[in-house]
Amino acid sequence: MVQQRLFGLIFALVCGLLAFGSVNAGTDGVTAKQAQEAEFELGKRLFTKTAVPACALCHTLRDAGSEGAVGPVLDEIKPDADRVSKALRNGLGNMPAFKTLGEAEIKALARYVSQASGGAGPSGN
Template sequence: MVVVGVRRAVAQAGALWLLASTSGTGWAADPAELARGKQLFLTLQPACAVCHTLQAAGAQGQVGPVLDEIQPNAERVLRALRNGIGAMPSFAEKMTEQDMQAVARFVAQSTGAKP
């Protein structure tokens, strides 16, 4: 009986983890990470907010795409940060992987991006 209860608890924990990690944008949002992502979005040099419009950050950039409209998922944002795209430079030399992920998750979460 105890083994069945343990198996059920493990199965439920796994299901909850899977649900949290795949809901919305494919990951569970950590409030501290999202706050860090927003801070970086606003303060990087050059700041994302200079070029991009993103309502959640109060950004009204006029150069890059309006992120609220294109709703990029975290992977798309990460690719742009790592490699650059169009006029946007790569941030791979300026940011840690952890910081790039924080920005990517903030943008994806803020725009309601699909996985």
């Protein structure tokens, strides 16, 4: 849990630096592509293992190798990131709200699910 929070904090810091132009692609170490890849990996890790409960327990998502039988098959419904974020914050049907996730974790998980399932990214991005 501490490692998860620490990674989330570091990830949020990197994203903040990128948003304000403090990190130049190719010269200061972290590129926008690397930040996106890190966010994708965080989302995948949350989906498969570290979210409580792990999303993979209930949902089928080919990229994650999950075959849950309780929730909808995400490869079929292809939710966009906004829809996933809302479900994570508020719960949906039998799905609980994930109150222990921070904003960076919700964003990473929502983008992972939408990208891995073929859904749309967040509105405005």
